[in-house]
Every structure is written in C-alpha cells, then in structure tokens.
Amino acid sequence: MQFSVRYIVLFSAAICVACAILVSSSAVSLYDMQQSNFAEFKQKNVLEAAGFIKPGEVVDPAKIEQMMSRVRPCLIDTKTGEIIGGDDGHAAAFDQQKAKRDPTTSFPVDKNAARVKRVPNRAQIFEVLAEDGSVEMVVLPVEGYGLWSTLLGFIALDAADLTTVRGLTFYDHKETPGLGGEVDNPRWKSLWPGRRVFGDDGSVAIEVIKGPAGPVADDPYRVDGLAGATITARGVSNMLLFWLGQEGFGPFLEKYATRIGAKEAA
Numbered sequence: 055m056q057f058s059v060r061y062i063v064l065f066s067a068a069i070c071v072a073c074a075i076l077v078s079s080s081a082v083s084l085y086d087m088q089q090s091n092f093a094e095f096k097q098k099n100v101l102e103a104a105g106f107i108k109p110g111e112v113v114d115p116a117k118i119e120q121m122m123s124r125v126r127p128c129l130i131d132t133k134t135g136e137i138i139g140g141d142d143g144h145a146a147a148f149d150q151q152k153a154k155r156d157p158t159t160s161f162p163v164d165k166n167a168a169r170v171k172r173v174p175n176r177a178q179i180f181e182v183l184a185e186d187g188s189v190e191m192v193v194l195p196v197e198g199y200g201l202w203s204t205l206l207g208f209i210a211l212d213a214a215d216l217t218t219v220r221g222l223t224f225y226d227h228k229e230t231p232g233l234g235g236e237v238d239n240p241r242w243k244s245l246w247p248g249r250r251v252f253g254d255d256g257s258v259a260i261e262v263i264k265g266p267a268g269p270v271a272d273d274p275y276r277v278d279g280l281a282g283a284t285i286t287a288r289g290v291s292n293m294l295l296f297w298l299g300q301e302g303f304g305p306f307l308e309k310y311a312t313r314i315g316a317k318e319a320a
C-alpha cells in the first residue's frame with residue numbers, strides 16, 4: 055500500500071505531538087514526587103554525614119523521618135554568622151540553591167578555587183541533637199566545582215570542638231563514575247571521621263592529597279586522594295577551604311563556638 059507524502063508528514067507530526075504531550079505531562083505530574091524524593095535524599099545525606107546511616111545503607115522513609123527528629127534545621131545569616139531562625143518549619147523548607155541564584159537573596163564573592171560565584175544571604179545548617187537535647191554535631195552544606203560539575207554535599211563537625219569531622223557526603227554531582235564519582239565510595243567516605251578541619255592557628259587545614267594519607271591519629275589534616283581523579287579531589291579540598299573560611303561559615307562557626315561552649319573556637 056502506498057501512502058501519500060502529505061499523509062506521511064501529517065502522521066509523523068501527529069505521533070510527535072502525542073509523544074510530546076505524553077512526556078511533558080508525565081514530567082509535570084511526576085514533578086512533586088521528584089522534589090519530595092530529592093528532599094528525602096538530602097535528608098538521608100544529612101543523616102549519613104552525621105553517622106546515623108551507614109554509607110549505602112537502605113533506610114525506609116519512616117525511619118528517616120524518625121531519625122530527623124534529632125536534627126534541627128536552622129537558618130543563619132552568612133555575613134554575620136548569627137542564627138536567625140530554626141525549628142519553625144521555615145528553616146526546614148528553605149531552598150538554598152534558589153536563594154543563591156536570586157541576586158536579591160545572595161551576594162557575589164571574589165574569584166575562588168571552589169568556583170563559588172554567589173553566597174546566599176541566608177544558609178541552612180543543621181544541629182544534630184544528642185539524646186539529652188544538647189547539640190552533638192553541626193552539619194554544614196558545602197559545594198564547589200570538581201572536574202565536570204558542582205558537587206553539593208554536607209560536612210558534619212563535632213560540636214565539642216567544631217573542628218573534628220564526623221562525616222562528609224555528597225548528594226549531587228556529575229563526576230565520572232569510578233573516577234571523580236568515587237567521592238561516593240563508602241571506603242573513601244570512611245576515611246573522614248576523626249580528621250580535623252582547622253589547624254592550631256584556626257585556619258582551614260584539611261586537604262585531600264594525591265596518594266595515601268596516614269591514619270587519623272597521625273595525619274589528622276589529610277585525606278587519601280582519589281586515584282585518577284585528582285581534579286575532583288582538589289575540588290573537595292577547595293570547597294572545604296571556601297565554606298569553612300571567612301566568606302563561608304567562618305563567621306558562623308566563630309559565634310557558634312561561643313554560643314554552645316565548644317572548647318576550641320574555629
């Protein structure tokens with residue numbers, strides 16, 4: 055059977071329109087679910103940084119919600135370091151990435167190795183509470199450029215000194231699996247707890263080196279590099295240097311150390 059050119063063109067156009075409608079309506083209808091899954095994934099990463107969940111452990115949403123009862127989101131003023139809100143639902147729903155993109159809710163920063171261009175006026179941090187309600191850890195969001203992408207993650211610091219790492223996780227990046235993607239490898243992540251981010255003079259001292267570092271007790275400021283992925287590894291060092299420094303959470307950590315009575319101010 056022979057079809058006319060007009061028939062073929064119209065038929066193809068109709069198929070394209072039908073497929074476009076199908077794909078876009080699925081994207082729109084699944085948007086809320088995607089957002090809620092992403093929010094849950096972020097929460098899981100906060101809990102993983104805090105050591106409540108082991109890297110790669112499968113945890114059901116009810117358990118995540120239960121564990122999140124020990125985590126208190128707070129909003130801070132990034133310039134002054136003051137806590138300006140917490141525990142009222144507002145801090146939990148804060149979208150820091152959106153705030154960072156909006157010039158009315160963020161400010162530009164000088165060129166830096168982490169390639170951070172803007173810092174939000176307000177940032178979302180998390181206090182992790184011990185059984186007795188005291189602050190056990192503080193979890194800070196960190197981000198910076200690797201080789202192909204901006205890595206978004208969390209670092210948990212022990213509230214006792216605000217310098218000992220309790221954990222580091224990344225919840226979003228596009229580094230190459232097996233190379234830069236090894237930032238998600240549980241073995242590499244297990245090298246972080248116990249390392250120290252600030253040196254004795256208070257400056258950021260933590261660094262991912264090329265090659266192996268020593269054990270935590272002997273080599274607290276250095277972490278093993280990622281074989282074949284020095285650029286991503288350097289990106290991790292750069293982002294910690296930025297976010298723990300004065301343009302990032304430095305002012306907050308200084309004020310917070312006094313507030314919670316951490317032994318060593320950052």
Ligand SMILES: Cc1cc2nc3c(=O)[nH]c(=O)nc-3n(C[C@H](O)[C@H](O)[C@H](O)COP(=O)(O)O)c2cc1C
Nearest residue numbers: 201229230233234235280281282283284285286287
């Ligand atoms: C296809 C491809 C993907 C790569 N992905 C990464 C990556 O995600 N992160 C990274 O640091 N290096 C990646 N590299 C390697 C870098 O180009 C560079 O060689 C490496 O970071 C140097 O690390 P090394 O000194 O440990 O070999 C990739 C290379 C290729 C060819």
